[in-house]
Amino acid sequence: MSVMRRWAVPVVRRLGSGVLVLWGAATVSFLVLHLVPGDVVDTVLGPSTAATPELRERIRADYGLGDPLPVQYLRQLAGLLTGDLGRSYQQGLPVGDVLAGQIGPTVELALAATVLALLIAFVAAVATAGRGRAARAVASGLELLAVSVPSYWLGILAFTFLSYRFRLLPAAGDQGPAALVLPALTLALPIGGVLARVVRQELDEALARPFALTVRARGATERTVLLRHTLRHAALPVATLSGWVVGSLLGGAVLTETVFARPGLGRVLVTAVTSKDIPVVTALVLLSAAAFVVVNLLVDLAYLVIDPRLRTEGAGV
Amino acid sequence: MSALLTVENLDVRFGPRRGGAGAAPVHAVRDVSFSVAAGECLALVGESGSGKSTVARALLGLAGAGARTSARTLRVDGRDVTGFGAREWRSVRGRVVGLVAQDALVSLDPLRRIGAEIAEPMRLHGTAERSRIGARVVELLRRVGVPDPEARATQYPHELSGGLRQRALIASALAAGPRLLIADEPTTALDVTVQAQILDLLATAKEDGTGLLLISHDLGVVARIADRTAVLRRGEVVETGPTPALLAAPRHPYSRALVAASVLRSPPRAPKRTGTVLEVDAVSLSYGARTAVREVSFTLRAGETVGLVGESGSGKSTVARLATGLLRPHSGTVRLDGEPWSELPERLRRPRRARIQLIHQDPYSAFDPRFTVSRIIAEGIPRHEDRAARTRELLGLVGLGPEHLHRRPDQLSGGQRQRVAIARALAPSPGVLVCDEPVSALDASVRAQVLDLLDDVQQRLGTALLFVSHDLSVIRRISDRVLVMKDAEVVEEGTAEEVFDAPRHPYTKSLLAAALTAGTDAAPPGVPTRPGTPPAAAARPR
Known part of the structure; x- marks a missing residue:
């Protein structure tokens, strides 16, 4: 068994399972957001924010809430793949910038x-x-x-x-x-x-x-x-x-x-x-x-x- | 010859000095005296617990924490070591006295390369220039007969076979050029052909002028290489003498018992009952590209013992697991009591599992350490029976008393544990007992007792035995018929007399030849063969 093979096989296998874990985490966070009772917009905004109707409309558009759930799900995954973590509406900043x-x-x-x-x-x-x-x-x-x-x-x-x-x-x-x-x-x-x-x-x-x-x-x-x-x-x-x-x-x-x-x-x-x-x-x-x-x-x-x-x-x- | 090592009145005690809390002090070695000259081999023999290894460690100042060692004289290569401090002891270890500890697999650091292990004594003692160490390692590996030494030096212990590992351990003990080598059970757990090679290697070192202190429980090994032998019993030397004389005419009763137990005698056998209980028909099993078992067939009749012998990796344990239905053959079938067995789903097999039981080499790891003996045995007794009464009956059958009922496995000796394992296996009244190396971990005298017990059980209950072992003398002692396995195949089959007295296959012949050069199967010289047997059966290969 060559040295390359000896190391490549376990690395690839573990990378694969790592991707699965991240995918699972993304899926769970998506499900939680949509399964929690109440309007998704309210959940995203948090309780203490009095939002203008324009902001509410913007959230609706950002999340594509009019689309069927699978489409929303795939869009979120795609966003994560490109490094888009979403937007904090309380702070008015992309989450990426907050972090x-x-x-x-x-x-x-x-x-x-x-x-x-x-x-x-x-x-x-x-x-x-x-x-x-x-x-x-x-x-x-x-x-x-x-x-x-x-x-x-x-x-x-x-x-x-x-x-x-x-x-x-x-x-x-x-x-x-x-x-x-x-x-x-x-x-x-x-x-x-x-x-x-x-x-x-x-x-x-x-x-x-x-x-x-x-x-x-x-x-x-x-x-x-x-x-x-x-x-x-x-x-x-x-x-x-x-x-x-x-x-x-x-x-x-x-x-x-x-x-x-x-x-x-x-x-x-x-x-x-x-x-x-x-x-x-x-x-x-x-x-x-x-x-x-x-x-x-x-x-x-x-x-x-x-x-x-x-x-x-x-x-x- | 001047003595390399002189030991007079060596004592080793463990435990509290006086009146301390806890266990009473153990007097592990008492008043032991012996000497080893250059180019001479002295064997220390005795059963487990007799203090052999403690003596070896005391000679290196490594008897252990809490050990108190004293001796009237302890001279190593002309130096009096009785008053040695830590630094002086270190200059002796590896440099003057080399140790080949028991079991190379655990005695080499599993996380380091063979080459680094062999280089260590040279680095510690500065016996070779740093730039020369790599070459010296290769030279040493070549000297101990390791093929392709450059490649082997970069490998780890687990990547080597048992024989090569043992050679590497010997090379590391020889690395700093010690004048005395202590070898603690150097051939135990090795196959017979490898045993013979290792003994040859030690003999070569001896001829080169190295003094050799050999520690062994195997009188066959001792007979082959030791010039003189000291018999150790409970920490005391009961007899010392030239090896041939001591083995031929032991004077002390304990030596006599030891010599007698090393020769396994078959008792006269009653005619066998008929009726086939197990039929193995052309079973094969492979793991990936490696074939573990290829087209093995045999039948086992009630009251009969079939011995399965071969070296490690020959596939014999796999056959045992196929027979018990713990593995499923890729082709071929196993039938139990004339009915399908191997091809059944486990759900249908389970009700009949009681018919075929397994005994392991190491019952200690097969028992739940928290269970008492009575619970271990009762677990195997069918629910509708009176468990308490049946447990006592089974204990009696294997020669244990009711006082053992409430002991746990760690409170039993090795032999007692194997007796409990046999009782546990007999609990559901099986038709077949599959025994996988059941006596390999036992001392000679205990081994003889356990084999007698299996014989006795078979005579009384008519149980069929499939007996797997690497030990030719054990197989010969217990088997009616013998299968010899090599590289996943049965290469020879026949009655015990046919296979042992007139082997046909070259491999069987080489196995028997190796056994007698290693001495494990040969009766020590001068020991009468078993009385009352016809000359043909008594003529052991010698």
Whole structure:
């Protein structure tokens, strides 16, 4: 089997299922809009807007509400394919424009938080795996604390001390990398806590497996066993949890962005849900689905990179 | 010859030091003494749990967390290692003493290439220049007889066959040029022909002057390669001596029992009942382009045992699954009790499933770990019967008492678990028992007991057995008729005497020849063949 084929087949297969998921999400959002009782125009506008008859007529025309449902459905799909996410009539802007400036800060925050969470997880796990009971108890307790403490409270605590009392880091806004530190840390801590527990458990399991004895019998130090052999084994469950991590990041972004007064999709979502700006909410749902699809594709590829046993066609997965 | 390894009064204890909470300390190795000279092979034999592997690990300072090792003398290549710290131990491991651990599939890191695994000891000990390591890896692979070494070095363990994997593991143990090699069950789980090759390879290393400490439960393997043998029982050496003498005239009762159990004796057999219970007619099955089973036919009569023997990948387990109706043949038919079986839809097959039962190699993974023995067995008893009474009856039949009723699988020994598996399979009073490698994971003495039990059950109940195994001596011991499978086909069929004493097909001949060079089938020298058998049947291939 050629290298190209080995990688092309799983990639194409997973891309195909990703497209199916996105199509499903678009279909569900279409159905919800049309199955919710009441006039579609009212749903699109939201409850608090007093719209002029001209605006109502415009919505009717934009959505083609006079056409049969299948035609409307196909038109919406076609619009999505060309990148047209619809229009927010509350803000009087295309949804694309509403989101455009906000994606960057959120992606920035999510990436920074992911890197931090992985760093926390692997450092904590490697430092304590295979160690005595005391070190593990301390690490385990700290992780439990990180997981249990609500992230917004952690955020408030962090900027109260670090920003107001000691003026070390800016508390709000998105000016420069320094402003990213606190929100990213707030978002990363609970995720890092969970991942650290998973990584350590996997490391401990791998350290007890027969191949670890072979490596030690070659004269390797415990650190070599950990870093060169078992760490790769521990990467597998982390990849598995990536879906959960993306969910936590999206959910956490809503709170973190609000607490730290950062721009971003989380804040857009809060505003849109509060004011029932349905086109924006729908677009965010589709965007989250797309994020999940992309991440899961990457995760599946990561599996193949990490574990050669899964590369054989028809085996595993 | 100067001793490479001298061990005097080695003790290994696990568990709390004194008065600690929890389990009592376990004294795993007691007062063990032996030595190995350069170019010499010492075998440590004993059953599972006797402490063989613990001794091996203690010699590398790797007895494990919570282990306390002490010895009056522990000299490795002239160095006293009793007071060694972590750094000094690391300079011994891999460089002075190489370890070939049990089961190459799990003893090589599954996520790394073979080449990286073999290179590791050289990197750790700096025994080869960095630029030379790649060439050294290829050289080592060639030395252990791996064909196409350049390509193999880039492959992962799961991509190699069992034999090549074992060779790669040996190459990695030899990589940094240790003077002593510890091989822990190096041939277990390998096919007989591959076993013979691996033993040849170890013998070559021995001739090159490497000291060899061989750990094995298989006396046939030991007889073939070990100069001296130490018998280990519950952590103690009960007997040490030159291998031929020890196997021919064991002095200690435990050694005698061990030697006796390694020879499987067939009891006299009662005449068989007639009546065909299972007819397999020209069944074939393929997975994609690969044919797993090609046109296999045989019949099984009540009270008869048909042995199905072959190496791994020959298709024998697939035949067992076709017979039980767990797989559907692409062509050909299976008939059970004279009625259609393989072509029926599962819905119609289900009421008759009780007639044909399956016993696995590893009952531990086939049982629900949370079920008690009584629940495991009762599950197979038809509803209208008195389950409590029948469960006790079945337990008695397999030689277990009511005290085992409320145990869970992890509270039983391997042999007891296989007895429970047999009771569970007998619960619905089947006409056919399909046994897939039922004794392969058991120690010799337990293996003999389980085979006796299957024989006994068959005599009493008239159950027909389809017995699948890679082990020629087991097949010979239990079978009335034998089918030899190779590459998805039956290449030879006949009575056990015909196949074993006068094999016709070249493959059967090579299989028997490999078995005796590997020694797994040959009786150790000097052991009397079973008494009261006619000379023709007693003449084992040797």
